[in-house]
Amino acid sequence: MLLELSEEHREHLAFLPGVDRAVVAEFGRIAVEFLRRGSNPKIYEGAARKLNVSRDTVQHGVEGLTYLLTESSKLMISELDFQDSVFVLGFSEELNRLLLQLYLDNRKEIRTILSELAPGLPSYHSLEWRLDAQLASRSLRQQIKPSVTIKLHLHENGDHTTRVLQTDPATLLHLVQQLEQALGEMKTKHCRRVVRNIK
Amino acid sequence: MELSEYVQQGLQMLADPGCFGPGAFALLLRAAFQSLLDAQADAAVLDHPDLKHIDPVVLKHCQAAAATWILEAGKQRADKSALSTYLEECKFDRERIELFCTEYQNNKNSLETLLGSLGRSLPHITDVSWRLEYQIKTNQLHKLYRPAYLVTLNVENTDSGSPPEINFSCNMEQLQDLVGKLKDASKSLERATQL
Numbered sequence: 001m002l003l004e005l006s007e008e009h010r011e012h013l014a015f016l017p018g019v020d021r022a023v024v025a026e027f028g029r030i031a032v033e034f035l036r037r038g039s040n041p042k043i044y045e046g047a048a049r050k051l052n053v054s055r056d057t058v059q060h061g062v063e064g065l066t067y068l069l070t071e072s073s074k075l076m077i078s079e080l081d082f083q084d085s086v087f088v089l090g091f092s093e094e095l096n097r098l099l100l101q102l103y104l105d106n107r108k109e110i111r112t113i114l115s116e117l118a119p120g121l122p123s124y125h126s127l128e129w130r131l132d133a134q135l136a137s138r139s140l141r142q143q144i145k146p147s148v149t150i151k152l153h154l155h156e157n158g159d160h161t162t163r164v165l166q167t168d169p170a171t172l173l174h175l176v177q178q179l180e181q182a183l184g185e186m187k188t189k190h191c192r193r194v195v196r197n198i199k
Numbered sequence: 200m201e202l203s204e205y206v207q208q209g210l211q212m213l214a215d216p217g218c219f220g221p222g223a224f225a226l227l228l229r230a231a232f233q234s235l236l237d238a239q240a241d242a243a244v245l246d247h248p249d250l251k252h253i254d255p256v257v258l259k260h261c262q263a264a265a266a267t268w269i270l271e272a273g274k275q276r277a278d279k280s281a282l283s284t285y286l287e288e289c290k291f292d293r294e295r296i297e298l299f300c301t302e303y304q305n306n307k308n309s310l311e312t313l314l315g316s317l318g319r320s321l322p323h324i325t326d327v328s329w330r331l332e333y334q335i336k337t338n339q340l341h342k343l344y345r346p347a348y349l350v351t352l353n354v355e356n357t358d359s360g361s362p363p364e365i366n367f368s369c370n371m372e373q374l375q376d377l378v379g380k381l382k383d384a385s386k387s388l389e390r391a392t393q394l
Binding site for chain 1: 273274275276311314315317318320321322323324325326327328329331333335337339340341342343344346348349350352354365366367368369371373374375376377378380381382383384385387388391392
């Protein structure tokens, strides 16, 4: 599958052949950093001054590169397809190789970042547990009531939340049994067949 | 057992054969236990022909006193001798003490279950459901091709306004981690109960 690059996009990227490879590599680094942490306009100013071009040119160059990397990562296009897509830009072989390397080096991380954009539910992070025995309460003395206290750590929209919960021994065993069944499902013939056939 | 003036007076009236004949005594006793342990019980427990001759204010006073005594005994997990001693001090005769103790013994388990269930606790997990899905693509990311689980914990709350369900997603490793930790907890529980 080839990437389709619009006129505007090609214009933005047209800036790249005019600078040497260290600069392109630097722009690539900035692009990925912006994906990780958000853009920082001040960087454009500094770069524009050093390269003696307008701020807009630098911004477009970085944005064009960012879009190239994210679209390729999103579609998970093959090396060959990437090279063919970039070929239409008419860059030098060296630049093409550099761009390909940039793509391959950063693809995994970019996909991880993109996956965080999906409508998501809180996701599991970890769990702590503690065994307790309730000995007395205001309404009843001399008890021995075993219970399990659980601290569930979840990730929700980038925030770390915790829920403190409790359960009794019987329910704990029930939970373990149910969730082991859930784990076992992936090993069944049905699921294996699905995984094999959807590609 | 330390009980208030009001309760002691009520018990003393209950002990008095002049106030409560043997039949009425037994009925009031039963009514006291019922009002505590029977979820459907209401004021009608005192509506019995054999109690009609007694002043309703006295009836209510004595029922309240008996109920308070029962709850206090249950809370303290009082044994038979402690119960008898207290009732003797309230001037109950042998027969009435026996009846009181027998009724108490019969209802002891329900009483303790009731008292044990009162009080604040953390949100309590009651059940779990799960869903296994195979993720294919999102609008941001194509060719995902990975399994994911959606787990729902049903939670019973004693107070707090938080929702009755906790939903979260996890992948295979995370679910294995979760199950592993819960298994550790249950093994630890097993060992503790064998001590």
